[in-house]
Amino acid sequence: MAAQLPIIYFYGVRPGRYLPFFPVYVVADHPETREFSLDLTGIPFVAPERAAAEAPEREYRSRVVKERLHQAAFRENVMTAYANHCAVCKLKRVELVEAAHIVPDSLGGPPVVTNGLALCKLHHAAFDRNVLGVRPDLTVAIREDVLEEVDGPMLAHGLKDFHDRALMHVPRRAAHRPAIAFLEQRWENFIGA
Numbered sequence: 452m453a454a455q456l457p458i459i460y461f462y463g464v465r466p467g468r469y470l471p472f473f474p475v476y477v478v479a480d481h482p483e484t485r486e487f488s489l490d491l492t493g494i495p496f497v498a499p500e501r502a503a504a505e506a507p508e509r510e511y512r513s514r515v516v517k518e519r520l521h522q523a524a525f526r527e528n529v530m531t532a533y534a535n536h537c538a539v540c541k542l543k544r545v546e547l548v549e550a551a552h553i554v555p556d557s558l559g560g561p562p563v564v565t566n567g568l569a570l571c572k573l574h575h576a577a578f579d580r581n582v583l584g585v586r587p588d589l590t591v592a593i594r595e596d597v598l599e600e601v602d603g604p605m606l607a608h609g610l611k612d613f614h615d616r617a618l619m620h621v622p623r624r625a626a627h628r629p630a631i632a633f634l635e636q637r638w639e640n641f642i643g644a
Contacts, residue, residue, distance in 0.1 A: 457476060532624070533548075537620065538618045540619060553568060565630040585634060592641070
């Protein structure tokens, strides 16, 4: 604590499984109870009397990122096929529409247009989390528990209103439309969620 050196703190999530936090700093020692306090924010603790004397410093962390090189071409091809429209709501704000994999890349879904949907950020997030599904007949489904939930207008109009409706925008070329096999595979995941 006196040297303000970071430690790694292993938080137990279940027996034998831990979530590491780094950097973690000891900010207080309580010898009478044999306890100490930790700061898990990753910001070094500076005692109040030293804080005024020391100017704050900017600190940065480096991360190693695994980038999917095929993603840029996949996005471009899907967005072109869908004319930059969200398949669910037809939103055409390019900065708010993304290319979504029907069968996720992590599950071996190929980066091809027939395994993609152009979705606005809301519908993409809902699709990825199995809140929204697309049936093989290209109709939208919203998960039952979400349909029963009472919330504000975004839930009502942004999700619930699209339940049992056909996709509003699909590629003109049949060769670019979602492949039934990919939709069936994803639909199984949705109904199992």
